[in-house]
Amino acid sequence: MSGNKKAFYFLLLPVLLWLVLLIIIPHIDLFINSFKVVDDNGNSTWSLANYSDFFSDKIYWRTYINTALYAIGVTILAFIVTFPVAFYLTKVVSKKYAGFFTLLLLIPLWVGELVTIYGWMIILGDHGVINETLMWLGIIKKPIKLLYTDFSMIIGLLYMSMLFMIVPIMTTLDSLDDSLIEAASDLGASKWTIIWRIVIPHSMPGIVNGSIIVFMLVIGDYVAPNILGGKSSLWFTEQIYDQFLSTFNWNEGSAFGFLLLILSSVIVWVALKISGQKLEKVGQ
Amino acid sequence: MIRSLPSTPLYKNGYRVYIALFFIFLVLPLLTISVLAFNDSNFIALPWKGFSLDWFFANTDNRVGLFYDDDLLRSIWVSLLTAFVMAILSTVVGTIASLLFEQEKFKFKGLLYFFAIAPLIIPGVILGISILVSSTYVGNIISDKFHIDASFFSPGFWLVVLGQFSFGATYAMLMVGARLKRFDPTLEEAALSLKATRLQSIYYITIPFLKPAIIGAFAVTFLISFSNFNTTIFLVGSDPTLPVEMFSRIKYSSTPVLNAVSFMIVLVVSIIAMINLFMSRKN
Numbered sequence: 001m002s003g004n005k006k007a008f009y010f011l012l013l014p015v016l017l018w019l020v021l022l023i024i025i026p027h028i029d030l031f032i033n034s035f036k037v038v039d040d041n042g043n044s045t046w047s048l049a050n051y052s053d054f055f056s057d058k059i060y061w062r063t064y065i066n067t068a069l070y071a072i073g074v075t076i077l078a079f080i081v082t083f084p085v086a087f088y089l090t091k092v093v094s095k096k097y098a099g100f101f102t103l104l105l106l107i108p109l110w111v112g113e114l115v116t117i118y119g120w121m122i123i124l125g126d127h128g129v130i131n132e133t134l135m136w137l138g139i140i141k142k143p144i145k146l147l148y149t150d151f152s153m154i155i156g157l158l159y160m161s162m163l164f165m166i167v168p169i170m171t172t173l174d175s176l177d178d179s180l181i182e183a184a185s186d187l188g189a190s191k192w193t194i195i196w197r198i199v200i201p202h203s204m205p206g207i208v209n210g211s212i213i214v215f216m217l218v219i220g221d222y223v224a225p226n227i228l229g230g231k232s233s234l235w236f237t238e239q240i241y242d243q244f245l246s247t248f249n250w251n252e253g254s255a256f257g258f259l260l261l262i263l264s265s266v267i268v269w270v271a272l273k274i275s276g277q278k279l280e281k282v283g284q
Numbered sequence: 285m286i287r288s289l290p291s292t293p294l295y296k297n298g299y300r301v302y303i304a305l306f307f308i309f310l311v312l313p314l315l316t317i318s319v320l321a322f323n324d325s326n327f328i329a330l331p332w333k334g335f336s337l338d339w340f341f342a343n344t345d346n347r348v349g350l351f352y353d354d355d356l357l358r359s360i361w362v363s364l365l366t367a368f369v370m371a372i373l374s375t376v377v378g379t380i381a382s383l384l385f386e387q388e389k390f391k392f393k394g395l396l397y398f399f400a401i402a403p404l405i406i407p408g409v410i411l412g413i414s415i416l417v418s419s420t421y422v423g424n425i426i427s428d429k430f431h432i433d434a435s436f437f438s439p440g441f442w443l444v445v446l447g448q449f450s451f452g453a454t455y456a457m458l459m460v461g462a463r464l465k466r467f468d469p470t471l472e473e474a475a476l477s478l479k480a481t482r483l484q485s486i487y488y489i490t491i492p493f494l495k496p497a498i499i500g501a502f503a504v505t506f507l508i509s510f511s512n513f514n515t516t517i518f519l520v521g522s523d524p525t526l527p528v529e530m531f532s533r534i535k536y537s538s539t540p541v542l543n544a545v546s547f548m549i550v551l552v553v554s555i556i557a558m559i560n561l562f563m564s565r566k567n
Contacts, residue, residue, distance in 0.1 A: 007482035011384040014377050019399045022450040026414035033417050085306050088299065091286045099564065101307070103557050108310060110553045112511025114527040115546045118534055119313025122320060122328055122543075129316055132330040159313070181286050212405065220407020223513055227534060237409050244413055244518060254417060257410045268405050
């Protein structure tokens with residue numbers, strides 16, 4: 001074996017172990033498991049029951065559709081909220097402060113989702129910062145119900161995912177030459193025209209990357225819907241958790257997991273098709 | 285509109301107000317937890333009842349501070365250990381994967397690369413349950429057929445590490461790969477023409493060039509592991525990590541000690557961030 005061949009296998013082996021043992025085989029197992037049911041004697045047989053349960057029980061597919069729509073909504077909201085900030089930090093604020101602000105953006109990300117969602121739980125509660133401040137100001141007499149609603153869930157989902165939107169957009173905006181904007185402005189283009197015709201088209205790859213990652217994080221999240229959401233805010237991951245950790249019906253849980261995987265893959269695939277991007281670019 | 289163009293005062297100030305509101309939104313949860321960690325109260329939220337260090341140092345019947353809360357301290361230790369092992373594993377395999385995909389040509393490379401970046405679009409929940417299902421299956425076969433202890437395959441420390449590593453390696457691969465793209469291949473060609481083997485040239489030429497990205501990948505995967513919940517919850521055994529322990533307390537028995545531990549995390553992260561900023565200014 002030549003030295004080059006040896007080096008190649010040295011590089012290939014760990015990567016193969018990682019992908020085959022931890023990505024490929026587990027997903028095949030999950031797939032197989034989702035087509036099995038276990039009877040009272042502990043024997044498992046092939047069956048479509050796990051999937052037919054999903055379609056026959058309204059609560060399951062309603063939650064599924066609900067999750068998909070909310071995740072798309074949060075993704076759009078994340079874009080609307082963060083785009084002006086990304087533009088400000090790359091094009092408007094003096095370079096001296098840009099580094100500090102960018103770092104500030106990353107701190108909640110590093111602190112972690114559980115801590116920040118817990119923070120929102122305290123802020124939005126009946127004795128939270130918002131209610132206590134409003135009562136102190138005399139604007140309201142009794143606390144408003146903010147926590148355990150769809151509103152609080154969306155705040156949490158937006159907060160934990162929006163940084164993944166802003167960073168890729170900032171990366172693409174960094175590469176936009178300021179002189180293009182100056183030229184358009186000199187030729188009399190309005191701000192909206194510049195944004196629609198120059199800034200947005202140029203940052204499209206970043207917007208698509210960010211949207212895919214935000215959507216994926218939101219659809220697969222459990223912490224924000226569970227801690228901040230109310231009884232009626234149904235999230236599909238909660239069904240998966242229940243099957244695995246409460247009712248211990250792993251087969252049904254596997255089927256639900258697979259349905260979630262299909263949902264996220266289809267929507268990501270559609271987003272890539274519409275934008276003409278490749279999955280290989282998403283991570284960059 | 286941009287630095288070099290003039291804008292009306294209304295536009296400029298309106299924009300500034302929006303940015304200020306955004307950053308308030310950003311720091312509000314961190315600030316709230318940090319302040320309430322020092323509240324002299326038995327409840328996690330307002331009202332403010334005066335300054336106290338009880339939730340750090342008290343050890344009485346109704347108040348146990350962070351530094352006397354053995355379960356919480358233990359979960360911090362478990363998280364640190366998990367993050368350390370996971371980050372090393374992810375960085376090593378991620379670096380190897382970046383070398384493989386950037387510099388080698390082979391059959392089925394595209395397919396293999398697809399699987400390597402798939403964790404970016406697979407929800408963490410699904411990685412967790414698929415590895416749980418798979419390892420339980422293998423563990424059952426081993427203990428049934430060979431009658432040996434297969435605890436390695438049941439939920440616990442190593443399963444958490446492997447579950448987090450399954451996507452951590454992807455992030456490390458992408459980070460190191462981004463730097464590898466800027467590597468000048470003539471450097472390696474020079475080494476090879478001087479009779480170095482490919483592995484020697486990787487070790488002496490390529491790895492030193494990649495060093496900043498490798499350190500960055502270690503730091504990022506460490507933080508990903510330390511704060512991970514979605515995958516970990518399925519694979520955790522009798523020793524919970526900090527996020528898992530915090531989650532069960534938030535649901536069932538929250539005391540302001542949660543504010544104290546959150547404050548410590550915010551503090552450590554901010555210090556690291558400040559050092560990072562200071563170092564990058566220097567360069």
